[in-house]
Amino acid sequence: MSEGFTHHGGALAAxxxxxxxEDWLDLSTGINPAPWPGAIEADWQRLPEREALVALEAGAxxxxxxxxxxxxxxxxxxxxxxxxxxxxxxxxYRWPAYRTxxxxxxxxxxxxxPGGARAFLLANPNNPDGRITxxxxxxxxxxxxxxxxxxxxxxxxxxxxxxxxxVASRVGDWHRLIVLRSFGKFFGLAGLRLGFVLGPGPVxxxxxxxxGDWPLGAGALVAGVAAYRDGPWIAQARRDLxxxxxxxxxxxxxHGFKVLGECPHFRLIEGADGLFDRLAHHRILTxxxxxxxxxxxLGIPAAEMEWVRLAGALRNG
Amino acid sequence: MSEGFTHHGGALAAxxxxxxxEDWLDLSTGINPAPWPGAIEADWQRLPEREALVALEAGAxxxxxxxxxxxxxxxxxxxxxxxxxxxxxxxxYRWPAYRTxxxxxxxxxxxxxPGGARAFLLANPNNPDGRITxxxxxxxxxxxxxxxxxxxxxxxxxxxxxxxxxVASRVGDWHRLIVLRSFGKFFGLAGLRLGFVLGPGPVxxxxxxxxGDWPLGAGALVAGVAAYRDGPWIAQARRDLxxxxxxxxxxxxxHGFKVLGECPHFRLIEGADGLFDRLAHHRILTxxxxxxxxxxxLGIPAAEMEWVRLAGALRNG
Numbered sequence: 207m208s209e210g211f212t213h214h215g216g217a218l219a220a221x222x223x224x225x226x227x228e229d230w231l232d233l234s235t236g237i238n239p240a241p242w243p244g245a246i247e248a249d250w251q252r253l254p255e256r257e258a259l260v261a262l263e264a265g266a267x268x269x270x271x272x273x274x275x276x277x278x279x280x281x282x283x284x285x286x287x288x289x290x291x292x293x294x295x296x297x298x299y300r301w302p303a304y305r306t307x308x309x310x311x312x313x314x315x316x317x318x319x320p321g322g323a324r325a326f327l328l329a330n331p332n333n334p335d336g337r338i339t340x341x342x343x344x345x346x347x348x349x350x351x352x353x354x355x356x357x358x359x360x361x362x363x364x365x366x367x368x369x370x371x372x373v374a375s376r377v378g379d380w381h382r383l384i385v386l387r388s389f390g391k392f393f394g395l396a397g398l399r400l401g402f403v404l405g406p407g408p409v410x411x412x413x414x415x416x417x418g419d420w421p422l423g424a425g426a427l428v429a430g431v432a433a434y435r436d437g438p439w440i441a442q443a444r445r446d447l448x449x450x451x452x453x454x455x456x457x458x459x460x461h462g463f464k465v466l467g468e469c470p471h472f473r474l475i476e477g478a479d480g481l482f483d484r485l486a487h488h489r490i491l492t493x494x495x496x497x498x499x500x501x502x503x504l505g506i507p508a509a510e511m512e513w514v515r516l517a518g519a520l521r522n523g
Numbered sequence: 524m525s526e527g528f529t530h531h532g533g534a535l536a537a538x539x540x541x542x543x544x545e546d547w548l549d550l551s552t553g554i555n556p557a558p559w560p561g562a563i564e565a566d567w568q569r570l571p572e573r574e575a576l577v578a579l580e581a582g583a584x585x586x587x588x589x590x591x592x593x594x595x596x597x598x599x600x601x602x603x604x605x606x607x608x609x610x611x612x613x614x615x616y617r618w619p620a621y622r623t624x625x626x627x628x629x630x631x632x633x634x635x636x637p638g639g640a641r642a643f644l645l646a647n648p649n650n651p652d653g654r655i656t657x658x659x660x661x662x663x664x665x666x667x668x669x670x671x672x673x674x675x676x677x678x679x680x681x682x683x684x685x686x687x688x689x690v691a692s693r694v695g696d697w698h699r700l701i702v703l704r705s706f707g708k709f710f711g712l713a714g715l716r717l718g719f720v721l722g723p724g725p726v727x728x729x730x731x732x733x734x735g736d737w738p739l740g741a742g743a744l745v746a747g748v749a750a751y752r753d754g755p756w757i758a759q760a761r762r763d764l765x766x767x768x769x770x771x772x773x774x775x776x777x778h779g780f781k782v783l784g785e786c787p788h789f790r791l792i793e794g795a796d797g798l799f800d801r802l803a804h805h806r807i808l809t810x811x812x813x814x815x816x817x818x819x820x821l822g823i824p825a826a827e828m829e830w831v832r833l834a835g836a837l838r839n840g
Contacts, residue, residue: 214736216570232569241568250714250742251558252549253533253707281598281716284735292733306735390570397567397741399598416609418601418623419531423740424714425567 211482212496214305215505221491231512232505234491236333236364236471239508240446241394242433248424256419258427265434266402270387271375278410279430281421283363283386283401286413287327290384290403293412294357297325302497304333304361320351320358329361330371334495334503335474336467338371345373345380352382359384363401366392366440367447367470377404384409389426391471392443393433400426447471450506453513458504461520471506478502488519528799529813531622532822544806548829549822551808553650553681553788556825557763558711559750565741573736575744582751583719587704588692595727596747598738600680600703600718603730604644607701607720610729611674614642619814621650621678637664637673646678647688651812651820652791653784655688662690662697669699676701680718683709683757684764684787694721701726706743708788709760710750717743764788767823770830775821778837788823795819805836 210220215234222230259279267277280286284306291297291310299307301316307327308316320326326347330339348358362385365372374385384405390396400422403413422430433439451470458465463475472493475481481502482494493503507513527537532551539547576596584594597603601623608614608627616624618633624644625633637643643664647656665675679702682689691702701722707713717739720730739747750756768787775782780792789810792798798819799811810820824830 214570217572218569219572219574235570237568237570239568246565246567246742248563248714250563250712250746251554251556252535253531253552253554253713255534255536257536281740282735282737284737285733288733288735309732309735395567396570396737397565399737399740415626416602416605418599418605418626420599420601420713420716423598423716423742425563425740425742429567 211491212494215493215503218491221486225486225489227489229489231490231507231515233507233516234493235396235505236469237391237396237505238394238443238447238471239505239512240443242429242436242439242443244429244432244436246395246398246425246429248428250424252424254420254422254424254427258431259422262422262427262431263402265431266387269434269440270372270402270404272377272404276377276404276406276410278403278405278413279422280401280403280413280417281423281426282390282399283361283388283403286386286401286403287361289413289416290359290409291327294325296323297327297357297359298323299326300328300332302334302495303329304363307361320347320356323356325357325359326351327359327361329363331364331368331467331469333364333469334472334493334501336469336472338368338468341373348380348383352380355382357382357384359386361386363388363391364469364471367444368468374404378406381406389430389433393429395429398426398429399423400430447506450508454504454506457513457517457520472503473506474501474503476500485519488515490516490519528808529811532810532820535808538803538808542803542806546806548807548824548832550824550833551810552713552822553786554708554713554822555711555760555764555788556822556829557760559746559753559756559760561746561749561753563712563715563742563746565745567741569741571737571739571741571744575748576739579739579744579748579751580719582748583704586751586757587689587719587721589694589721593694593721593723593727595720595722595730596739597718597720597730597734598740598743599707599716600678600705600720603703603718603720604678606730606733607676607726608644611642613640614644614674614676615640616643617645617649619651619812620646621680624678637668637675640673642674642676643668644676644678646680648681648685648784648786650681650786651789651810651818653786653789655685655785658690665697665700669697672699674699674701676703678703680705680708681786681788684761685785691721695723698723706747706750710746712746715743715746716740717747764823767825771821771823774830774834774837789820790823791818791820793817802836805832807833807836
């Protein structure tokens with residue numbers, strides 16, 4: 207019974223309620239399980255000051271390789287997808303994808319490319335299948351959309367682990383390109399609610415006019431500005447995520463699963479019928495899909511104990 | 524020179540840059556300087572779960588005296604004002620008021636009542652003048668607006684200290700009433716970014732469709748659910764705010780200032796020309812108004828040292 211778990215990942219309380227037990231291992235999201243280790247020590251009493259927001263956006267923009275003029279911090283890229291969709295008004299989106307892509311364009315259609323739509327939204331790397339779309343395809347779509355005043359929207363929520371995939375540095379140059387980035391997934395701090403929208407002036411102005419003068423909590427501001435400056439941690443996290451993904455591939459292949467995707471935050475397996483329930487009975491939560499019962503997405507463990515637990519569950523499930 | 528400080532309060536970094544010095548006393552906002560004392564210890568790694576949001580909204584709704592069905596948590600009531608204004612499309616607002624009220628209805632006009640507008644937005648207690656509008660006036664405006672499918676929007680950001688002023692419990696019954704509440708001002712934790720919109724089904728549905736599945740940071744969720752349940756602290760904070768406001772009235776009257784308002788979070792004084800600069804040279808930041816140089820709004824100190832400092836500055840300024 208996986209129906210309650212096909213909306214988003216992370217529903218540990220619901221899993222404990224439905225299957226019982228405590229001490230669940232959450233492999234239902236793609237959040238880096240080895241977070242940036244800095245303390246979240248903020249001044250919670252005062253309103254965040256404008257200077258802190260400017261510093262965060264400057265640091266993040268440098269990390270993305272884009273001008274700070276094109277960089278707007280948002281309280282989570284999930285909310286930003288909805289605001290952008292509402293602002294553009296209508297568009298199509300690649301599917302399968304992150305569920306919120308369909309919510310961002312409620313009147314839109316799933317499609318393999320822009321077609322005649324006013325906007326096209328896709329994730330790169332894609333979620334849940336980990337597929338990477340080459341920059342030349344994105345540029346062709348952008349140029350097509352730009353020629354008729356449309357927008358290409360690229361959700362790069364999982365791009366920090368593989369920065370060579372990103373088109374963030376093209377924002378401004380590709381003048382109808384909007385890129386979304388997420389802080390929480392790569393830095394392992396999703397509870398802070400921090401993301402960024404990279405886009406030309408009208409996009410940034412629209413977001414600022416809605417999000418107002420205090421878009422972020424004090425914790426997101428202090429952690430974000432420090433984490434994006436932490437080059438050594440970022441480089442090591444990329445190596446660690448890649449190494450753990452390789453280990454996951456080996457483990458899943460040893461159990462006969464066909465593994466899809468090139469995003470080191472998660473793996474999608476085919477032929478996974480029934481595996482969600484089998485793992486849940488070992489108190490391991492994964493991510494099933496209502497539109498494809500043969501698929502299961504697994505986040506990737508960090509701690510050795512978690513690897514042992516997953517291997518045991520796959521062996522004995 | 525107060526031009527840089529007339530947008531919102533809280534610009535301590537700008538004050539230190541302009542006037543020099545450290546160790547500023549911030550009396551430029553109405554945030555309770557004696558915060559709810561619980562620790563902000565959240566699980567920053569995981570995405571907040573739906574159960575936590577439901578529990579927070581239930582606890583807050585009970586505090587406001589309204590059904591949880593009408594209660595939607597938002598990442599700050601400032602952002603919610605903009606979303607509501609955009610959704611309603613056009614309206615008028617009482618002025619002088621909180622600056623964001625004009626931003627919420629950029630095409631609207633300042634007015635003393637609804638007139639023929641599609642919506643009317645006011646704060647109660649009002650900010651910056653601390654004026655309280657009786658419920659009978661609000662009901663008359665509501666009924667007028669409701670008769671032509673308009674909306675009455677009451678910003679109760681400062682109503683927790685004087686709950687008898689609130690019309691939150693009328694939401695649903697007055698079917699075209701929207702009420703906004705703020706967590707940070709009364710509980711003294713503005714850096715968490717937490718507020719609530721109370722309104723009928725379509726208002727809550729609109730906000731949820733934009734704010735998405737993770738509208739709040741993990742810190743806002745843990746602090747909010749515990750603080751709204753903390754009846755003894757809430758009762759004592761109301762007494763403390765009232766007592767400090769009375770002490771402020773005495774201090775300001777002793778220096779010959781005419782004091783306006785009935786909101787214990789702050790006091791507005793008339794005949795304050797030049798006082799902003801004089802207090803700033805004592806490193807005390809207050810809130811001037813570009814539209815009225817005779818006005819100055821002062822937050823109210825908590826610590827005895829701060830009272831001494833303010834009294835000295837008023838005496839020697």
